[in-house]
Amino acid sequence: MTLASAAILLLLVMDPFGGIPLFLAVLKNVEESKRRKIVLRECLLAFLVLLVFLLLGQRLLGLLQLSQTSLGIAGGIVLFLIAIRIIFPTRQGIFGDLPEGEPFLVPLAIPLIAGPSAIATTLLLVARWPERRLDWFLALVISCAVTTLTLSLGSRIAELLGQRGISALERLMGLILTAVAVEMFLAGVKDFIQHL
Numbered sequence: 001m002t003l004a005s006a007a008i009l010l011l012l013v014m015d016p017f018g019g020i021p022l023f024l025a026v027l028k029n030v031e032e033s034k035r036r037k038i039v040l041r042e043c044l045l046a047f048l049v050l051l052v053f054l055l056l057g058q059r060l061l062g063l064l065q066l067s068q069t070s071l072g073i074a075g076g077i078v079l080f081l082i083a084i085r086i087i088f089p090t091r092q093g094i095f096g097d098l099p100e101g102e103p104f105l106v107p108l109a110i111p112l113i114a115g116p117s118a119i120a121t122t123l124l125l126v127a128r129w130p131e132r133r134l135d136w137f138l139a140l141v142i143s144c145a146v147t148t149l150t151l152s153l154g155s156r157i158a159e160l161l162g163q164r165g166i167s168a169l170e171r172l173m174g175l176i177l178t179a180v181a182v183e184m185f186l187a188g189v190k191d192f193i194q195h196l
Contacts, residue, residue: 020151043148
C-alpha cells in the first residue's frame with residue numbers, strides 16, 4: 001500500500017462529505033463565527049485519537065492478544081456495516097441519536113471522523129507494515145487536513161451541491177467503502193486460512 005492509497009483509504013472511512021449534513025445538523029443552533037472553531041477543535045481531537053492508535057496500536061493489540069487477522073476481519077465487518085448505513089440511511093442517521101447542546105468529542109470527533117472504521121484502518125496499517133509508521137502518519141495528516149477543510153466549508157459545499165448532490169456523493173462514498181470493507185474482510189480470511 002502506498003502513502004497516497006493509505007491517505008485515500010483513511011479519507012474514505014472518515015467520509016467528510018457524508019459528515020457535512022451531520023455537522024450542519026449538530027451545529028445548526030451555533031453561531032456561524034463559532035462553528036469554524038468547533039469544526040477545527042473536533043477535527044484536531046479526532047486526529048489526536050487516531051494518532052494514539054497509530055503510535056500505540058501494536059502495544060494495544062499485544063495487550064489485548066489480538067492478531068492482525070482478527071483485526072482485518074473485524075475491521076472489514078465494522079466498515080461494511082457503516083458503509084451499508086451510509087448507502088441505506090435510517091432516520092437516526094449513521095451513528096444513531098445525537099446528544100443535545102454544543103458537541104464536544106461526541107458525536108463529531110468520535111465516531112463521525114475517528115470512528116470504528118478509521119481506528120480499525122489505522123490499526124491495520126500499523127499491524128501490517130509497522131516499519132512504515134512515518135508513511136501512515138503522513139497519510140493521517142493528509143486525510144485529516146482534507147476532512148477539516150471539507151467540513152469547514154460544509155455550509156458552502158451543501159449550498160453548492162444541494163441536498164441531492166450531497167446525498168449522491170455520500171452514497172457513492174458508501175459504495176466505495178463497501179468494496180474496501182469486503183477487501184479487508186477477504187484479506188483477513190485469506191490470512192486465517194493460510195495460518196491453519
